[in-house]
Amino acid sequence: MKKLIYFLIMVNIFVIGLANNGMPEFKPPIPLPPEITNPENGNDDFKVPDIKTSGEDIDGEELRYLEKTYTVMMEAKVDVYIPLEVITDIDLETTIIGNQIKEIPFEIELNRKPEKQNYYSVKYSESVIDIDNDGKPDTYIHSPKYINERISKDNYVKIYGENISKEGKHKKTVYITVEVGE
Numbered sequence: 001m002k003k004l005i006y007f008l009i010m011v012n013i014f015v016i017g018l019a020n021n022g023m024p025e026f027k028p029p030i031p032l033p034p035e036i037t038n039p040e041n042g043n044d045d046f047k048v049p050d051i052k053t054s055g056e057d058i059d060g061e062e063l064r065y066l067e068k069t070y071t072v073m074m075e076a077k078v079d080v081y082i083p084l085e086v087i088t089d090i091d092l093e094t095t096i097i098g099n100q101i102k103e104i105p106f107e108i109e110l111n112r113k114p115e116k117q118n119y120y121s122v123k124y125s126e127s128v129i130d131i132d133n134d135g136k137p138d139t140y141i142h143s144p145k146y147i148n149e150r151i152s153k154d155n156y157v158k159i160y161g162e163n164i165s166k167e168g169k170h171k172k173t174v175y176i177t178v179e180v181g182e
Contacts, residue, residue, distance in 0.1 A: 084120055084178040085111045092157060099162040106155050108143070108176065113150040122147050122155075125175040131159075132170055138163035141174065 088109040094102055114120045122143050129139040143155045 082112065084114060086122075086176045086178060087111050090176075094159065096159055096161040096164060101161060102159045104157045104159070105153070106157065108147070108152045108155055110147070110150050110152075110178065114148060117148050118146045120147050120178050120180060121145060122152065123177050123179045126172075129172055129174070131172055132164050132166040132168075134163075134165045136163040136165070139172070147178070 086108055088107070090106050090108070092104050092106060094104055096102055108122060124141050124143075127141045128137045129141070130137050131139045138160050140158045140160075141155075142158060144152065
């Protein structure tokens with residue numbers, strides 16, 4: 001009985017061995033980049049020099065005798081400066097009837113709180129706007145001179161209905177930037 005079990009185990013090992021040798025090798029689904037230091041791959045541009053631990057090293061025309069080699073661990077700290085940016089999109093909609101004067105408040109949110117007080121200001125691509133293109137300015141954007149908080153709440157748009165001569169829905173795009181104060 002022992003001989004029969006031993007014989008079956010040997011047959012299984014032999015069959016598994018043939019099955020593994022007979023299967024084709026699959027290529028990886030993502031092509032791997034060639035090694036940087038292997039000149040056999042045709043990549044001679046990036047050769048990493050060998051680090052010698054003993055013996056002689058020729059540096060230009062000088063012959064240096066290496067006494068010891070060291071591994072140096074270094075730490076680098078970097079200060080990253082992220083500029084102030086406006087991160088809100090502002091959409092204002094209102095209805096003006098006749099000679100009505102409307103004041104619409106809005107908030108401007110920055111990506112962080114300014115580190116200096118009374119230094120940064122908000123600039124608009126246009127602060128006096130002729131919304132209906134009739135030649136008379138009718139919309140004014142007001143903001144504080146400096147922005148000192150992450151969210152500026154003292155901003156408003158003032159619309160004078162007496163200067164609007166064309167009826168209908170009017171759209172205007174105004175760009176907002178943060179600039180260094182003078």
